[in-house]
Amino acid sequence: MVGSSRRRFLQAGASCAGHLALASALAPAAARALWAQQPMGRVVRTEPFGRLEQVADGVWALVSTPLGGDYTTVSNGGLIAGRDGVLAVEGLMTPEGARWLAGQSRALTGRWPTHVAITHYHADHVAGVAGYRADGAQPVVHATGETVDRVLAALPPTPLPADEARREALAQVVAPDGGAATIDLGGRRVRLVRRRGHTASDVSVEVDDPSIVFTGDLVWNGMFPNYVDAAPTELAAAVQALRRSRTTTYVPGHGAVAVDADVARYLDMLGRWSAPRGPPTCAARHPPPPRPRSRCLRR
Ligand SMILES: [Zn+2]
Numbered sequence: 108m109v110g111s112s113r114r115r116f117l118q119a120g121a122s123c124a125g126h127l128a129l130a131s132a133l134a135p136a137a138a139r140a141l142w143a144q145q146p147m148g149r150v151v152r153t154e155p156f157g158r159l160e161q162v163a164d165g166v167w168a169l170v171s172t173p174l175g176g177d178y179t180t181v182s183n184g185g186l187i188a189g190r191d192g193v194l195a196v197e198g199l200m201t202p203e204g205a206r207w208l209a210g211q212s213r214a215l216t217g218r219w220p221t222h223v224a225i226t227h228y229h230a231d232h233v234a235g236v237a238g239y240r241a242d243g244a245q246p247v248v249h250a251t252g253e254t255v256d257r258v259l260a261a262l263p264p265t266p267l268p269a270d271e272a273r274r275e276a277l278a279q280v281v282a283p284d285g286g287a288a289t290i291d292l293g294g295r296r297v298r299l300v301r302r303r304g305h306t307a308s309d310v311s312v313e314v315d316d317p318s319i320v321f322t323g324d325l326v327w328n329g330m331f332p333n334y335v336d337a338a339p340t341e342l343a344a345a346v347q348a349l350r351r352s353r354t355t356t357y358v359p360g361h362g363a364v365a366v367d368a369d370v371a372r373y374l375d376m377l378g379r380w381s382a383p384r385g386p387p388t389c390a391a392r393h394p395p396p397p398r399p400r401s402r403c404l405r406r
Pocket residue numbers: 123227229305324333
């Protein structure tokens with residue numbers, strides 16, 4: 108599985124997956140250290156590709172750790188459980204990864220995910236969505252129309268090869284295109300909020316009690332984000348908009364689970380890379396690791 112996952116990982120070369128690969132190549136020890144931070148929650152499962160942390164009652168964060176060479180999952184994700192249903196966050200990189208997360212849902216809650224929320228169209232967040240449909244399951248998939256259109260049309264930067272199972276999984280998507288949508292899981296309501304900045308089609312997944320925000324790739328904890336589709340000024344504004352004044356757990360798109368100080372540091376980093384210099388074209392992190400200049404990508 109590692110071999111085939113690696114192939115799919117490399118197919119997504121211009122996406123966040125490729126960005127992580129570049130960061131790893133430039134500063135392997137520093138990059139791996141990003142995921143070695145102390146878990147914020149209670150770790151309930153550890154795999155070569157990631158760990159599942161309980162961050163609140165009925166809420167778990169998947170923190171992917173792909174730099175060891177297992178790309179079953181690459182982006183973060185998670186599970187949010189209510190009395191009547193479970194929402195899985197992200198379609199993830201591979202069907203195997205989605206099926207694994209769904210299996211964790213069954214083990215932890217007794218229920219296969221009833222809903223799936225996809226935060227944007229990059230391959231590492233959506234390519235594996237068909238894995239939730241194992242054994243005839245048909246969870247309701249929530250994603251923007253633009254996300255679905257771009258995935259099915261195989262548009263850059265992540266032109267995924269055609270896949271009938273993925274197409275079927277995305278055939279009847281519920282779109283929060285009106286600005287926001289609410290999913291009632293029974294005693295727990297989850298809001299999907301339309302945003303833009305990392306791409307033109309971002310969604311954050313938000314819980315109010317306790318206060319938890321799954322940010323998608325609007326926030327990368329401890330590393331510089333992939334700018335391939337980003338609008339830098341919109342990105343900073345979107346991050347500021349999803350930030351909360353009360354104590355909040357942030358599950359970033361990549362990196363360890365974060366608190367407000369981490370988000371503040373990330374915003375500060377975005378600001379320092381903004382005009383007049385513009386965003387860097389080489390992967391970076393905060394604080395910047397030593398890296399060979401000769402390996403920077405230049406536009
Ligand atoms: Zn992304």
